[in-house]
Amino acid sequence: MRANDPTKVLIVDDLAENLQALDALLRDEHRLVLHARSGDEALALLLEHEFAVAILDVQMPGMNGFELAELMRGTDRTRNIPIVFVSAAGRELNYAFKGYESGAVDFMYKPLDPDAVRSKVNVFVALYQQRNETRRQVAALEQSRKEQETLLAELSATQLELERSLRMRDDFISLVAHELRTPLNTLFLETQMRTLQLKRGNLAAFGPEQMTKMIARDERQIQAMIRLIDDMLDVSRMRSGALSIQPAPVELMGLLERIVSDLSLQAAGSGSSLSLVPHDPVHGRWDEFRIEQVIVNLLTNALRYGCGMPVEISVHLEGEEVRVDVSDQGKGIAEAERHRIFEPFERGSGNRDVKGLGLGLYISRQLAESHRGHLAVVPGPECGSVFSLTLPLNASD
Structure with a gap:
């Protein structure tokens, strides 16, 4: 009522x-x-x-x-x-x-007796109305209690999210400072050494061979800083919805062969090797620069965490989709961490000594989803991990 x-x-x-x-x-x-x-x-x-x-x-x-x-x-x-x-x-x-x-x-x-009847009925009606009002008040109090519990739960979740965001901010600042300090310190030390050589008049230290090595070292440090800044910019664009994907015709096997060739020296430096399983040409429409970025991230991670063992890339054509598998033979990733490693600023708990902001896999998954594909990880057949990038052949549909 x-x-x-x-x-x-x-x-x-x-x-x-x-x-x-x-x-x-x-x-x-x-x-x-x-x-x-x-x-x-x-x-x-x-x-x-x-x-x-x-x-x-x-x-x-x-x-x-x-x-x-x-x-x-x-x-x-x-x-x-x-x-x-x-x-x-x-x-x-x-x-x-x-x-x-x-x-x-x-x-x-x-x-x-009319007065007696009216009086008795008035009493019962008043009691009835009081009971109903009491029920309404109890129901209102119960609804208010539930709303307060919901609000408290939301406030608690918001507080936890805020605390997490503050921790992420602090971790981010610390990571950026640490990761930028290393190449900057190297450049600063190089500059001090060159200044000292110039003050001593030791121009032989700036011969063609020495100068080539100096430039190569400087380029490596500068590229390291550029990669960090690019990663941070990509994350900002993704969170604001401003990341641009520009699909165009791409031949996937040729792209993978070029990437493997470019990273072969890095693989050798880590005591590992890269191999691409042969496959017929695969044509699709993707943003070549962004797909290259994903593959490079996956291969770089495989070399970092692969314990010096060989890393293999294989391509599998499945109907209107293509899957690129990057397989390493490292220690693998615990099941509880397979979702977390795709979050920003996250890395495997057993690999905290590895440099980086922990953005590579987050960016890679976002780029895959921007192409209407997905990126996942599963345990390897015997050991290690297999990262699978699945893409529709025509990402511009």
């Missing part, structure tokens, strides 16, 4: 004039009086409406008032409705005692 609904009173009597008289006595603008001329009609109304009180005539043909009261007390829906019996029979029949036994709260004899 809603708060503004009128309170309902049920009157049951087989005589229409009695119903009209009671209706006129009890009805007001906030109260609705419903009539029933038999027990069956009363039961139908009881199943449809909620009543504050029921006034039952005892002597009715068919189902009498006592029998109707017993039925009302037998069901949960009507068990708690206050019942007031009325009867024209003499007091010597002791109907009042039987009425109270049937669960009535009051018994009145005809002719009825």
Whole structure:
């Protein structure tokens, strides 16, 4: 029942004039009086409406008032409705005692005292309204409690996320400072050495061979800083939705052969080797620069964590998709970490000594998804890990 609904009173009597008289006595603008001329009609109304009180005539043909009261007390829906019996029979029949036994709260004899009837009904209506108001308040309090619990849970989650963001920020600043300091320190030391050689007049230290080595060292340090800055810019573009993908025709095997050739010296330097399993040419539409970025990230990680063992690249054409697998024979990745390593600034727990911001796999997965593909990792057949880049052949659809 809603708060503004009128309170309902049920009157049951087989005589229409009695119903009209009671209706006129009890009805007001906030109260609705419903009539029933038999027990069956009363039961139908009881199943449809909620009543504050029921006034039952005892002597009715068919189902009498006592029998109707017993039925009302037998069901949960009507068990708690206050019942007031009325009867024209003499007091010597002791109907009042039987009425109270049937669960009535009051018994009145005809002719009825209008003030007494109105007063009794007003009391039951007031109690009914108080009970409903109490139920509404309890329901409102329960709803408020649930909303507060939800709000507290959201605040707790927000606080945890904020704390995580602050930790990530601090870790990020620390990582960037550490990763940039290394190439900057190397450049600074190189500059000091060259300044010292110039002050001593040792121009032989700047001969063609020495100068070539100096330039190569400087380029390596500068490239290292550029890679760090590019990674940070890529993450910023991805989070702001500003990363641009420009698909164009690409022959995948030729791209992979060039990447393997470019990284062969790095592989040899780490005591490892790169091999590309032969495959027929695979043509597709991708952003070649971004796909190269993903493959280079995967191969660089495989060389870092592959324990000096060979790294293999294989290509698998599957319908309208192509899969590139990068397999290493390192220590592998724990199952609990296989999802976490794709988050920004995350690395495997057993490889904290490896340099880097922990952005490579995050960027690679985002680039794969930008091509409507995906990047995943599974354990190798015997050891190590297999990173699989799956791409649709036409990423521009």
